[in-house]
Amino acid sequence: MIRKIVHIDESKCDGCGQCIPSCAEGAIALVNGKARLSGDALCDGLGACLGECPQGAITVIERDADAFDEAVVAAHLARQGRAPAAHAPAPPAPAPARPRPLLSVVPSGDPAPQGGGCPGSRSRTLSPRAAPPASAAAAPASGQSRLAHWPVQLHLVPVGAPWLDGADLLVAADCVPFAYARFHDDLLAGHALVVGCPKLDDNRFYAEKLGQMLARSDVRSVTVARMEVPCCGGIAMAARQAIAASGKAIPLRDVVVGVDGALHG
Secondary structure, three states, X not given: OEEEEEEEOOOOOOOOOOOHHHOOOOOEEEEOOEEEEOOHHHOOOOOOOHHHOOOOOEEEEEEEOOOXXXXXXXXXXXXXXXXXXXXXXXOOOOOOOOOOOOOOOOOOOOOOOOOOXXXXXXXXXXXXXXXXXXXXXXXXXXXXXOOOEEOOEOOOOOOOOHHHOOOEEEEEEOOHHHHOOOHHHXXXXXXXXXXXXXXXXXXXXXXXXXXXXXXXXXXXEEEEEEEOOHHHHHHHHHHHHHHHHHOOOOOEEEEEEOOOOOEEO
């Protein structure tokens, strides 16, 4: 059957083993100094290990693989003296996604060309509302937007966007603003913003583009805001790889938001 399953690029793996504890099924083991999948039936394809590899060697792909089998997992864990983890019922298979339309990014300040280009992707600077005073930190969210520029989707943001210079950059998973009610006041205020989904998009593209953005601009700091779900760790990994690729010592903060809206870090 064709399904999602973990793939480990052995050419990138340095055998550190940090991915192994993150797998509740014990599906990953070190073999001859490399992390390897112990068996297709042991891997649920959810990607809990995705953000745990400092080398970016782990991805989730779709290929022909044996179905995930909880009985096989239980027997495997029993041999290791470990108790099996509880699993929620598998969700129904999603309908095939429609391909995204190809968009051409319009340079900052230029009008959209006739017959092509998306006016909504034109880069522009906005006038954000002032953040509330520190004494209002415990108050409800103000309801005022703190967005200072457009666009924000990482696919559409120009690599040389002028608002990156001297900015504190917030790299947010696109579910975060829905889960965290005070996103604008507590996380976005005073920051430039790019958003993406590490589950649905290519993290290698994120790392490469962010690296180019950081190398070409004078970003002062990077904050990653991501959800607590395992697959969201990929966006933090992309940010770390981008900072390393830029060759700059840019401070990084990793903020995790629970699905219940609680803020961690």
